[in-house]
Amino acid sequence: MANRKLVAGNWKMHGTADSIAEIVRIAAAVPAGVDVALCLPATLIERAARAVPGFAIGGQDVHGEAKGAFTGDLAAHQLHDAGARLVIVGHSERRDGHRESDGQVRAKAISAMAAALDVILCVGESFAEREAGRAVATVSAQLDASLPPAAPDAVAYEPIWAIGTGRIPSLEDIGEMHSALRGRLVALYGEAGVAVRLLYGGSVKPSNAAEIFGVADVDGALVGGASLTAADFLPIVVAAANS
Numbered sequence: 001m002a003n004r005k006l007v008a009g010n011w012k013m014h015g016t017a018d019s020i021a022e023i024v025r026i027a028a029a030v031p032a033g034v035d036v037a038l039c040l041p042a043t044l045i046e047r048a049a050r051a052v053p054g055f056a057i058g059g060q061d062v063h064g065e066a067k068g069a070f071t072g073d074l075a076a077h078q079l080h081d082a083g084a085r086l087v088i089v090g091h092s093e094r095r096d097g098h099r100e101s102d103g104q105v106r107a108k109a110i111s112a113m114a115a116a117l118d119v120i121l122c123v124g125e126s127f128a129e130r131e132a133g134r135a136v137a138t139v140s141a142q143l144d145a146s147l148p149p150a151a152p153d154a155v156a157y158e159p160i161w162a163i164g165t166g167r168i169p170s171l172e173d174i175g176e177m178h179s180a181l182r183g184r185l186v187a188l189y190g191e192a193g194v195a196v197r198l199l200y201g202g203s204v205k206p207s208n209a210a211e212i213f214g215v216a217d218v219d220g221a222l223v224g225g226a227s228l229t230a231a232d233f234l235p236i237v238v239a240a241a242n243s
């Protein structure tokens with residue numbers, strides 16, 4: 001049986017108090033049969049969680065330690081305390097912009113799961129790696145080194161060159177990657193690896209969502225720019241519900 005789809009929005013460094021109305025609009029219109037979440041800037045998590053009780057609000061990063069002297073960082077239990085139910089770890093903007101290693105991503109996933117947060121763990125290749133024919137090998141190695149000992153809720157395949165660019169891989173390339181990642185997950189976790197939701201991320205829009213959701217082993221999407229408004233995000237959610 002196919003996994004229930006998950007469409008998660010990644011708001012990145014966008015959103016202030018006046019965005020709560022948009023979050024309410026999105027939460028109010030979620031159809032049956034699909035899971036939907038919004039991963040918000042930390043400053044909005046508690047307000048959003050209060051405004052849309054029962055709707056999944058998440059964070060975008062978490063520290064690998066449960067507590068300590070880490071100025072500016074957030075622990076998993078603090079995110080949970082604020083109302084978050086999930087968190088993204090290992091986004092390429094963290095891996096590249098903050099030099100996060102696979103080992104750190106793994107520690108983040110472990111600490112998040114220990115605090116009862118669902119994890120969306122991101123992996124993805126650069127354009128040079130894809131051009132060199134090394135996409136599957138690179139992403140598989142990244143996955144192996146980043147995965148926690150217990151199966152996370154979701155893994156997001158996000159080619160770095162597709163994020164925010166309007167470009168996406170061919171559907172064949174998405175299918176090839178998701179099938180390879182499914183193989184790694186099953187090899188590592190057995191049956192639990194079948195239940196890990198494999199999301200595609202990178203320039204998902206209302207115009208391409210249905211065809212992406214039609215690819216085997218695509219169990220949803222991680223959506224950046226198109227998750228900021230109900231007008232863009234809800235058609236993607238509906239495409240997932242109908243797929």
Ligand code: PGA
Nearest residue numbers: 163164202203223224225
């Ligand atoms: P995008 O971002 O949808 O704006 O390309 C996706 C992401 O970074 O998760």
